[in-house]
Amino acid sequence: MHDARDARPATGVVVDVKAETGSAMPAWERDARGELLVAGQPLSRVVAAVGSTPCYLYDRERITRRVRGLRGAMPPDVLLHYAMKANPMPALVGHVAGLVDGLDVASAGELRVALDTGMAPEHISFAGPGKSDAELAQAVAAGILVNVESFREIAILARAGERLGCRPRVAIRVNLPFELKASGMKMSGGARQFGVDAEAVPDLLREVAGADLGFEGFHMFAGSQNLRHAAIVEAQRKCYEQALEWQSLLPAPVRSLNLGGGFGIPYTPGEGALDLGPVLDNLGELSQRLQGDWPGGHIVIELGRYLVGEAGVYVSRVIDRKVSRGQVFLVVDGGMHHHLAATGNFGQVIRRNYPVAVNRTDLGTETASVVGPLCTPLDLLADRMELDRAEPGDLVVVFQSGAYGRSASPRAFLSHPEAVEALV
Numbered sequence: 001m002h003d004a005r006d007a008r009p010a011t012g013v014v015v016d017v018k019a020e021t022g023s024a025m026p027a028w029e030r031d032a033r034g035e036l037l038v039a040g041q042p043l044s045r046v047v048a049a050v051g052s053t054p055c056y057l058y059d060r061e062r063i064t065r066r067v068r069g070l071r072g073a074m075p076p077d078v079l080l081h082y083a084m085k086a087n088p089m090p091a092l093v094g095h096v097a098g099l100v101d102g103l104d105v106a107s108a109g110e111l112r113v114a115l116d117t118g119m120a121p122e123h124i125s126f127a128g129p130g131k132s133d134a135e136l137a138q139a140v141a142a143g144i145l146v147n148v149e150s151f152r153e154i155a156i157l158a159r160a161g162e163r164l165g166c167r168p169r170v171a172i173r174v175n176l177p178f179e180l181k182a183s184g185m186k187m188s189g190g191a192r193q194f195g196v197d198a199e200a201v202p203d204l205l206r207e208v209a210g211a212d213l214g215f216e217g218f219h220m221f222a223g224s225q226n227l228r229h230a231a232i233v234e235a236q237r238k239c240y241e242q243a244l245e246w247q248s249l250l251p252a253p254v255r256s257l258n259l260g261g262g263f264g265i266p267y268t269p270g271e272g273a274l275d276l277g278p279v280l281d282n283l284g285e286l287s288q289r290l291q292g293d294w295p296g297g298h299i300v301i302e303l304g305r306y307l308v309g310e311a312g313v314y315v316s317r318v319i320d321r322k323v324s325r326g327q328v329f330l331v332v333d334g335g336m337h338h339h340l341a342a343t344g345n346f347g348q349v350i351r352r353n354y355p356v357a358v359n360r361t362d363l364g365t366e367t368a369s370v371v372g373p374l375c376t377p378l379d380l381l382a383d384r385m386e387l388d389r390a391e392p393g394d395l396v397v398v399f400q401s402g403a404y405g406r407s408a409s410p411r412a413f414l415s416h417p418e419a420v421e422a423l424v
């Protein structure tokens with residue numbers, strides 16, 4: 001799952017996540033005693049209030065700043081949705097729902113959380129390659145927009161609509177004929193389980209027109225975790241052109257052109273933050289064109305990681321400090337069972353350390369590895385990093401942990417206790 005470790009100590013990432021990763025977020029600061037500050041409070045106190053480690057802490061104020069900042073810089077006609085699978089914690093989703101224009105769900109479970117926030121069903125959409133009949137019926141009953149990903153879904157939706165006496169709202173999720181370049185995780189181009197191949201879209205449009213379905217537009221998500229603005233701009237333009245090619249076949253004008261998201265965040269010192277300027281300028285241009293081609297319609301972007309990823313930390317406590325043949329291991333009470341991505345096992349090609357820090361600074365620094373309690377060498381949170389020295393009982397923090405953390409981890413593996421989550 002990741003490359004062989006090389007012999008050099010990994011370069012140190014200390015506490016200034018902003019400086020170290022080029023993050024667009026404010027740095028995480030320490031108080032005079034060397035404790036990290038989370039939501040304005042010393043970490044040990046926040047953890048004491050939460051009650052136990054390991055835990056995920058999501059900083060409400062950082063999320064607010066991030067989403068408001070982006071919202072304020074976006075062209076006003078472009079709608080911003082939150083893709084819930086990045087972090088489906090209900091309290092967090094509730095908070096984000098008050099800051100964005102809509103929510104994107106990927107299961108009936110996420111749909112329930114989305115509806116609980118009070119977000120109007122009109123602004124909720126549902127994507128996923130394997131929607132069950134029951135999930136599709138639930139979506140129709142709830143009145144949300146379904147991103148159709150197969151011919152089968154058309155028939156199920158039409159039947160559900162008849163039975164429930166309401167008209168299903170649909171958009172077509174397209175498997176684009178191109179890939180998003182430089183993307184951490186490709187979701188389109190080539191043979192994919194997502195969406196309907198662009199070549200088959202004309203046929204699908206005819207089926208939509210023939211059934212009693214309300215066509216609203218397209219969903220085109222090329223890929224995730226992209227830090228290159230030029231690649232994102234190029235993909236968004238191609239998506240627009242692609243949608244325009246189908247103009248004469250549309251059962252109704254496009255109301256929603258969802259261009260996905262894929263905005264990445266930096267995880268390592270080598271990665272700079274995404275330069276949003278050109279991406280937002282491009283969205284502004286496309287949005288203006290859209291007003292000409294489909295008056296009253298909107299471009300939608302749906303982001304997960306970019307909105308919440310930098311606002312979360314994963315906190316564990318040192319259980320043991322071991323030295324093996326000269327190398328220091330901090331064995332902590334959390335690990336890959338709660339935070340698969342930080343161990344490099346969530347689709348990464350090469351394992352790189354997330355930014356990690358120890359919650360004290362009074363013992364000097366050393367090169368240490370942070371490992372979890374699982375009986376596998378994959379349970380590695382930090383590989384030979386320059387860290388402040390820690391003793392058993394001290395807290396260790398993994399930054400950039402607000403997205404694809406707890407919910408994207410194999411929590412049952414080895415039957416250790418769950419990680420608590422708190423929105424602070």
Ligand SMILES: *Cc1c(COP(=O)(O)O)cnc(C)c1O
Pocket residue numbers: 083085086104106127221223224225260261262263302303304305306403
């Ligand atoms: C995962 C996903 C997203 C969110 O991706 P991020 O990289 O977290 O922004 C958006 N849309 C769809 C359809 C997804 O599957």
